[in-house]
Amino acid sequence: MMQTDIVKQLTEIVSQTISSMGYKIDSDEIIFEHPADSNFGDYSTNIGMILGKREKKNPKVLAQEILVKISAFSQESGLIEKAEVAGNGFINIFLKNEVLLRQAEVINYEIEFRNKLNAYGKGKTVVVDYSAPNIAKPFGIGHLRSTNIGQAIYNIYKFLGWNCIGDNHLGDWGTQFGKLIVAVKKWGKKTVDNMTVDDLEKLYVKFHEEEEKEPGLIEEAREWFSKLENGDSEAKSIWQKCVDISLLEFDRVYDLLGVKIDFAYGESFYLPMLEDVINDCIKKGITRKSEGALIIEFENMPPIILKKTNEATTYLARDLAAIKYRKETWNPDLIVYEVGSDQNLYFRQVFAVAKMLGWMPKDGFKHIGHGLIRWKDGKFSTRKGQTIHLSEVIYRAKEMATAVAEKSSVSKEMTSTEKQEMIQEVAIGAIKFNDLSSDPRKDVIFDWDKIMSLDGDSGPYLQYTYARCQSVLAKTRILEQKNIDSVPLSINEDELQLLREFYKFEEKIIESSCRFSPAVVAEYILSVARKFNEFYGKNRIVESKEEAFRVFLTKTTASIIRIGLVLLGLKPIEKM
Secondary structure (H helix, E strand, O other): OOOOHHHHHHHHHHHHHHHHOOOOOOHHHOOOEOOOOHHHOOEEEOHHHHHHHHHOOOHHHHHHHHHHHHHHHHOOOOOEEEEEEEOOOEEEEEEOHHHHHHHHHHHHOHHHHHHHHHOOOOOOEEEEEOOOOEOOOOOEHHHHHHHHHHHHHHHHHHHOOOEEEEEOOOEOOOOHHHHHHHHHHHHOOOOHHHOOHHHHHHHHHHHHHHHHHOOOHHHHHHHHHHHHHOOOHHHHHHHHHHHHHHHHHHHHHHHHHOOOOOEOOOHHHHHHHHHHHHHHHHHOOOEEEEOOEEEEOOOOOOOEEEEOOOOOEOHHHHHHHHHHHHHHHHOOOEEEEEEEHHHHHHHHHHHHHHHHOOOOOOOOEEEEEEOOEEEOOEEOOOOOOOOOEHHHHHHHHHHHHHHHHHOOHHHHOOOHHHHHHHHHHHHHHHHHHHHHOOOOOOOEEOOHHHHOOOOOOOHHHHHHHHHHHHHHHHHOOOOOOOOOOOOOOOOOHHHHHHHHHHOOHHHHHHHHHHHOOOHHHHHHHHHHHHHHHHHHHHOOOOOOOOHHHHHHHHHHHHHHHHHHHHHHOOOOOOOO
């Protein structure tokens, strides 16, 4: 994992200390974590326990020996205020307040902070495959996770200096289009030109209802998809109109969410490349015929079909074509797939085949198998008409945000346009943050009250805290904090707790990228917001004796929340 300057310095200090004691240690073994309770320090390491186990010595005694010698190696760095032994061999380290102040200053001047973090990924390219809604289906709440998480990961990697390429792998090919063509021809009450995405979804549901009564429909659907694959003009015309209708709807939704994906290459884009991809697999000797189908086998996974008995291609062929295209076009160091966890096995198979073909990027592939959004009694099903449309969720969230705004004295001073913009951003923020604040790999139970809660650990809470900071900064006459050379001697506990939270921001952004989890950033900025609101509630800021320092704390808080919200795809709100 990438390390910040502070962690690198601490690692060097501990490494030199242990070497001076006659022991050998690999720097990768020296791990620093933040104690859950800040009263136990800013960093903690269990190096005493690691060394004790290896040397068969009492870890607590070893930790005490390390502690005695560590001060000699920490003098030059000016980093450590004090260190203590805790438990059975932990060493807790407290940073000097001046070090914490310098870290906060870097964040306070955002350009310096951005430039510093931008250096981490310089010269590297990542492709992020995310959102990927299916053509002819409305943008449901189920696709929200991939869109939100994928966009946040894209934002975080871009902030760390990577050349980021977002690719929306649209589901615009497959047997389901045979089903849709049959439904349009049999039950469509108007021409496909005049249909909406909702109309197309209802026809898709209708097909599956009728299929239960008439099993022969599925064969008819396969025939129409075969016609589509072979370029039949009628089939292609209906398919293209379905694609056009869907793309208009997706663009509307992305605009609402504030999402802009660089490229949108549907599966159909890769059709001309499939023959070459299949030939590559055959030449590599990794395929074999099985009951008329072309398959690829693995040592520790089930086999996968590359080409069906009827010569139809599969998802695998199209995903391999996408990998080949991305490699030849962008030569990425890393390719990230933000797709549901129910595809875990499939992506292990895809990556294994790509490796056999020699198409593995330098930093590899990563599948972020996010958990699904579920009903309390199971997952959504478009076939049964059990989806919840995102537009419906946004409408409900805006209703709640409007009710809150009506009670706000600030909103009464806004113009109608300003108020509507604020309500829109609060509603979108509530929906997005609810999704991003939990580990991507966990399932999310669909709960109206939780999704649109505007209180507590929510997007609107962060937006409100940011607006509160801006309100304070608008009232002070102190506009520049470069004259703060040291932490005031009289710093109180509320101020110290806030100052001791700021330095973690750089680490949390890096950790978020390494874990492919925007929730790390979400949790961190919530922690900063809580500590600021505690500080705000107990301390006068403007026109206090400590105004300069407290305005500095307020401005740093605002910078952290603003950057964090933008990384997560939420909009900071100046007045709320």
